[in-house]
Amino acid sequence: MTLSNAERLLECAIEDRSTPGCHWYVAIEEGKEIGSAFHPADSSEALKELVNSVYQARVKRVYRSQDYKCFYCGKRRPLTPHHEKFRSHGGTHVQSNIVGACISCHDKKHKERSK
Numbered sequence: 785m786t787l788s789n790a791e792r793l794l795e796c797a798i799e800d801r802s803t804p805g806c807h808w809y810v811a812i813e814e815g816k817e818i819g820s821a822f823h824p825a826d827s828s829e830a831l832k833e834l835v836n837s838v839y840q841a842r843v844k845r846v847y848r849s850q851d852y853k854c855f856y857c858g859k860r861r862p863l864t865p866h867h868e869k870f871r872s873h874g875g876t877h878v879q880s881n882i883v884g885a886c887i888s889c890h891d892k893k894h895k896e897r898s899k
């Protein structure tokens with residue numbers, strides 16, 4: 785993972801605050817720090833961890849905003865994150881591209897799209 789890949793995926797700025805012996809990255813959105821990750825040796829690992837932690841935080845926020853109900857059928861079921869614009873079609877981890885879907889709606893969405 786490179787810095788520019790990570791920025792593209794999260795659609796936010798990432799500051800490189802690395803010091804000798806520590807790769808350290810901070811994700812910034814609307815002037816606020818929304819995530820931070822570091823790794824002693826591997827910048828790619830640090831960036832992967834940063835992307836994952838920001839993504840998980842956004843997913844939680846989306847679920848909360850949907851009151852933990854499926855975006856499609858409205859039922860309260862275990863949710864899984866769905867990218868409205870698929871990752872395979874260049875969709876990113878931006879919050880507006882993520883919805884919480886129950887397993888059966890999520891399956892349906894992916895089957896529809898692969899027809």
Ligand SMILES: [Zn+2]
Pocket residue numbers: 854855856857858859885886887888889890
């Ligand atoms: Zn559903």
